[in-house]
Amino acid sequence: MFTPFLHQLGPWLRGDGAVSDIVISSRIRLARNISGFPFKSKASEEDRQQIEELLHQMMPKILDENSYYELDMETLSPVDRHLLQERQLISRDIADAEGPRAAFIAKDESFSIMVNEEDHLRMQSLTSGLDLSKVWNIINQLDDKVESLIPYAFSPELGYLTACPTNVGTGLRVSVMLHLPAVTISQEIEKVFRGLQKLNLAVRGIYGEGSQALGDFYQISNQITLGRSEEELMQQVREIVDRIVQYEQKARESLMHDDKNSVYDRASRALGILQSARTMSSEEAMHLLSSVRLAVNLGILEVPAIPLINELLLYIQPAHLQRLNNSELSVPERDLARAEFLRRKLGEHP
């Protein structure tokens, strides 16, 4: 069992950073492959073990040995892997895969390096609010250090070579997690998303399978990494996020003007249900927490604080719930544990 992160608030839960009422977190990941090895899909188990061993040897030269955990995905339990995935420290793919694979994760959760994900290396940094420069600086420095010791697969024409052509070039993906309850209520969200697709940006929900967005939380990211510089790619996402943020801000202003009582009523009821239900699915919990988060950000509700709401959004997920309860739980058991956890954290009533 791997517990270090369980009782710590990750950097994207703090609820600070720019426009953190709308932007939950900013993330950048780089896809890299090591010269001299086949891409992972073609690599033998021995190749992958060698890659893992190479990183194991090199990492103390790249990072302060006390600053990170090295985690062997093959020996880590499924629930622990899913816990890391819920914290956005590893991908769903590497959590669910088999064979030699590992993750190096900063103790403060500010960055992580996956080994033998789709590419040999996937490096990412994550922070609260909208701050692409910060995550870029962290991940760029890390990338430089790794590259100084490990030869990357690189083509002067194409840039960094990756297992999937959509990542060729910079290997960079910028992802911004947004809370968009007001444009959802005002039914403008479809318009926003149609605009994003034209710009080759992908929209996903968080936690939900596939693209299903739960509780008005959405993640947008660039689709194409080729033919543009890292700075251009970040600038494109930044501009579009700014536009979506403006949409959401306008929709929130309209709500406050036209329908404040409904927002207040909906959020008060949501909080009342969160404080009193005896069983609750994660879908329902995310919807209710979304209503509460909107009202707190609009100043309609005074409590709970945003960092607590962000924390709850994470800890109601299956792996976190099971690790908090120190046991494997079936879906109905999780629903009971989730309701109990929410009541305890939000103040049980009566």
Place this chain on the structure above:
Amino acid sequence: MFTPFLHQLGPWLRGDGAVSDIVISSRIRLARNISGFPFKSKASEEDRQQIEELLHQMMPKILDENSYYELDMETLSPVDRHLLQERQLISRDIADAEGPRAAFIAKDESFSIMVNEEDHLRMQSLTSGLDLSKVWNIINQLDDKVESLIPYAFSPELGYLTACPTNVGTGLRVSVMLHLPAVTISQEIEKVFRGLQKLNLAVRGIYGEGSQALGDFYQISNQITLGRSEEELMQQVREIVDRIVQYEQKARESLMHDDKNSVYDRASRALGILQSARTMSSEEAMHLLSSVRLAVNLGILEVPAIPLINELLLYIQPAHLQRLNNSELSVPERDLARAEFLRRKLGEHP
């Protein structure tokens, strides 16, 4: 403005009496007409004034003068009339009618006499729980006293004559108000009601227009008063109520056995919403209070006490809400006032 009853708990709100977990209240009313006057539908305004005057003169000889209020329906405000109706002290018909009409109401709300309702006199008594003997004794004594001073329209063959043929004979209607959430959940309620119709018993909701039952509260009463003695009519209703009570008790036992967690979850959420909503219709409030009342009666919830729940069921009605707020309120204003009242009485949260 007529306020005496506003801050007093009527006798049917106490939540005591036999099987009061299922039977809210028992009521008996007698329809009587005064010999020498046409039935009300044929009576002139002068006739009706004379009837009212006659009762005004006689009442001090029938009742202790300090034990009742004499209320002129023509001068009482509509909201005060509806308040009396919500307390089951007068009928909707007399509340909404026009012309000379009055009500004599016991200060302790144990009985009332309506003058110029559908019949010249409608006398009724009401108590908490299942206790037909008690209300019969009260109303029978009252009837005897009235009859000793005022000649009733009576036929040796038919019995007491009434404006509507369904009341001819004893002029007696027995009504029992029931809370039947478990047979409603188990979907046996339709079966119960089909059985009642075969037995010529009527089923109505309380407060709801017509037969719409709100919050699983139902009122059953005999349809026919002819050809049977008062004791037989009461016995018939008593036996059927006993049977319905047994159905409900069995359905509650099954719920406790098979689905206790759902009952607990539903009731906890209902209480959470009642304690937190900022606006609420009376329909929703009655449904939520019904869930809470069931759980308290099953010992699943410890609070709120049954008398408080019964009180809330009454005070969330439009006229009570408006009188508590000392002003006429539109429907949206009432919904706000209702939610505010419920939060205050149940303990606001957070």
